[in-house]
Amino acid sequence: MMNKLSPQQALEKYWGYRSFRPLQQQAVEAVLAGHDALVVMPTGGGKSLCYQLPAACGIGLVLVVSPLIALMDDQVAAANEIGLKAGALHSQAGEVERRRVFAELNRGALHLLYVSPERLVAGGLLDIIRPHLGLFAVDEAHCVSHWGHEFRPEYRQLGPLFAGFDGVPRVALTATATPQVQKDIIAQLGLRKPVELIGHPDRPNLIYRSFPRYDQGHQVLEAIRQHRGEGGIVYAQTRKEVDRLVKTLARAGVSCAPYHAGLSALQRAKAQDDFVHERLDVIVATIAFGMGIDRSNVRYVIHANTPRSIEHYQQESGRAGRDGEPADCILFFSVGDLVTHKMLSFREEGISPQRRRVIERQLSEIGRYAISPVCRHRLLSEHFGKPYPVETQPGARAIDCGACDVCLGETEALPTEEARLTAQKIISAVYRTEGRFGAVYVTKLLLGSSDERIMANSHDSLKVFGLLKGTPEKAVRAWIDQLIVQGHLAVTDGEYPLLRVTQSGLDVCKGTETVRLGHPVIRSAKKKSRKAAAELPTGPEETLFANLRRLRLLLARKLSLPPYMIFADSVLVSMSVLKPADAAALREIKGVGDNKRDRYGKAFLAVIAGADPESIADEFPS
Known part of the structure; x- marks a missing residue:
């Protein structure tokens, strides 16, 4: 051969x-x-x-x-x-x-x-x-x-x-x-x-964030607006949610397309092709999408719903930043997602008791990851059996990763005593209403709402009525989710899930069980990550870099290839800075092999020398 x-x-x-x-x-x-x-x-x-x-x-x-x-x-x-x-x-x-x-x-x-x-x-x-x-x-x-x-x-x-x-x-x-x-x-x-x-599972260039979900469309759109013009993937749980998000984003001017099993094979192939070839900024997908995607410059992955397991999350969020540059991985969490995952999984024909136990364990693990006010990089690393930080020795002190919502100060743990008292108030509200109501009702009760149902049930006379008055509604809902994930509250199955108190919850009320609660922190200016943005060329090199990217895009379209298959962004950055004058110098750049030098070298050297990308692309043989 x-x-x-x-x-x-x-x-x-x-x-x-x-x-x-x-x-x-x-x-x-x-x-x-x-x-x-x-x-x-x-x-x-x-x-x-x-x-x-x-x-x-x-x-x-x-x-x-x-x-x-x-x-x-x-x-x-x-x-x-x-x-x-x-x-x-x-x-x-x-x-x-x-x-x-x-x-x-x-x-x-x-x-x-x-x-x-x-x-x-x-x-x-x-x-x-x-x-x-x-x-x-x-x-x-x-x-x-x-x-x-x-x-x-x-x-x-x-x-x-x-x-x-x-x-x-x-x-x-x-x-x-x-x-x-x-x-x-x-x-x-x-x-x-x-x-x-x-290998160590940690991806230090990824910035992990996990926040309570309260308004899916608004939260996803705001996250995308931090990455205007950049490539990203949004994962949703159902086809209906995918389609709804696409409508919301498209109305806001986001270049996006859906991807799910309800579309024809041709429609899915076109969406994937447009995304990989960078004709599309955002793809909104169910988990059917992603395994086959090799676009290296995905700058963010947003989970609009909670994934089915930490393994799924690691793989799906791992589509971001494959070029080694900083990228955001954002998870919007709701306990309802875990309930839906469980219900759909258990419907599968012939599912074994062993598989049921695996699914329940995986849902519990991803829930704890999402709600814990603990370094996300550490939680992911330890799940896969590795210490964090990577260099940790036995007994070493944990460090600030500088690349997650917890270590960046965007999510904080409530002080121990405040967390205990808050949890006791919420659990008491569920107990006093005899487990007959869901999270929305219990939240309104704790906030002292004059809701018709609360008045009709005379629950405004309960001692728990208004115990958390003045607290943001979304904070109370998030704490309820956290108590469910930690096993202090449970959710019934069915279309209208109800809350009930577990033995662990009763122990929290007695003070014999510890509890940890976290909450997002609203700041006037967010602490910056130590993972600085990618160092792109400036000045004359910036213009050259833009011209090289333009040439790459034109050639990719002409040859029906994803742009990254011609040269990665990092290679174009090196070309912009080093300005090779001949094929030998070009070959010295990391990522330029013999075949790519022979096929593309002349075209890129011409643009480096000042030629117009459009004319060079026109002359390039198909």
């Missing part, structure tokens, strides 16, 4: 990098030495290079099992852009493409073949590729685990299929796996004494 290269040589030739990211080199060297490996890296950590680079080194054909067609197609295009031969076999591949893939397979000319687990399990393919096979790579490997957040039954059949290929190493890769899920991946895929490379 090709002359064999060392990992370092291949890294420089194809990717234009001179150094590896953490764990990449160990993963590549492990599989090249014939060992199995489990690789857990955060989104944006460079997992795909761990199996693409062995292909570039000449290991033979790398068979990549991937769960989403969009993800396969993007990775095939990206691999072909840097000079590797890649193809994909899936239900939407046309006859011409299938013939091309099989022709290159038969010639031994293919480096990477992407397939869905369903296609592989269907049979026949492994016999065809057996003579060329050098590595099995299972992407999104958490899908194999019952304990994971996106279980796919077909993934369970991969281990037995691999068993007939003793001499072929296997690498399993994921961004989100607790220690329990890691063990399950190893067992289910039959990894043999694997090299376990478990």
Whole structure:
């Protein structure tokens, strides 16, 4: 197929990098030495290079099992852009493409073949590729685990299929796996004494915020207005909420589109294509969207509803800032979301008691993450079995991360005694009304509202009436949610959920159980994050950077490619500052490999020298 290269040589030739990211080199060297490996890296950590680079080194054909067609197609295009031969076999591949893939397979000319687990399990393919096979790579490997957040039954059949290929190493890769899920991946895929490379899950460039939700449309719009003209993803729980948010944002002039299962495949493909190709700033989606998205310059991810688990949140919020630059991850929390998730999940036919317990645990975990006035980076890191900060030694003091609402002073914990008294007032109100009412009613009761129902029930005569008078309504609602998540109150099932007091809640009232409550802090000027905004060129370099971005966009549209596949923003920044005058100097820039230098170098050098981006793009061959 090709002359064999060392990992370092291949890294420089194809990717234009001179150094590896953490764990990449160990993963590549492990599989090249014939060992199995489990690789857990955060989104944006460079997992795909761990199996693409062995292909570039000449290991033979790398068979990549991937769960989403969009993800396969993007990775095939990206691999072909840097000079590797890649193809994909899936239900939407046309006859011409299938013939091309099989022709290159038969010639031994293919480096990477992407397939869905369903296609592989269907049979026949492994016999065809057996003579060329050098590595099995299972992407999104958490899908194999019952304990994971996106279980796919077909993934369970991969281990037995691999068993007939003793001499072929296997690498399993994921961004989100607790220690329990890691063990399950190893067992289910039959990894043999694997090299376990478990990266730290923390993404220091992401700024996490979690706030109570009280007005979904308004809160989402205000968050987006902090990022005018930048790319972002908004996640909502249902199709109806997606459509409602799109209408709200569009009326406010936001360039956006919906993405959910109620749209046709053509409509979904267009929305995704417009977003990835930067013709669209915002995509509003259900959780069906995101796994296959490789737009690196997403500056924010907003969860308008609470996700189903911390694993889901880590993966979905991880779509932000894949270029390493600062990005915002904002969660608007409501207990009602957890109730809805539970109701919908338990409706699934044939759901086992074990799976029910997993779902309940996951909902409890994401709820505690959302309401706890504790450093978000620390909570996420510890959930995945890692200490925070990254350098923490046993007994070390926790530090201010400078990159979450708690450490930035936007959310504060109530003083211990104030939290206890506030909780006791709320729990007493639920107890005094005998668990016959929901959160809205109890809130009005505590605020001393002259609501007709309260008067009709003579509840204005209760001692708890008006106990929190003068407190903002949204603060009381948020505290009720926090008490539910902490188990001091419970919510009944059904269309109209009612509150009731638990034994833990009674213990809070007796003073034998501790409670912690937090609240958003309104400040005239928010404390700035230590994660400064990306350092973009200024002065003449700023103009050049804008021209290079313009050229990239024009070429991307001409070639039907996402702009990031041509060059990342960081590469354009380097070009603007260093101003290379020839191909050799251009090749020295990090992220410019041989293939991209040869294909795009002349055009970008011309713009650096002062040429007009429009005319250069017009002359560029299609």
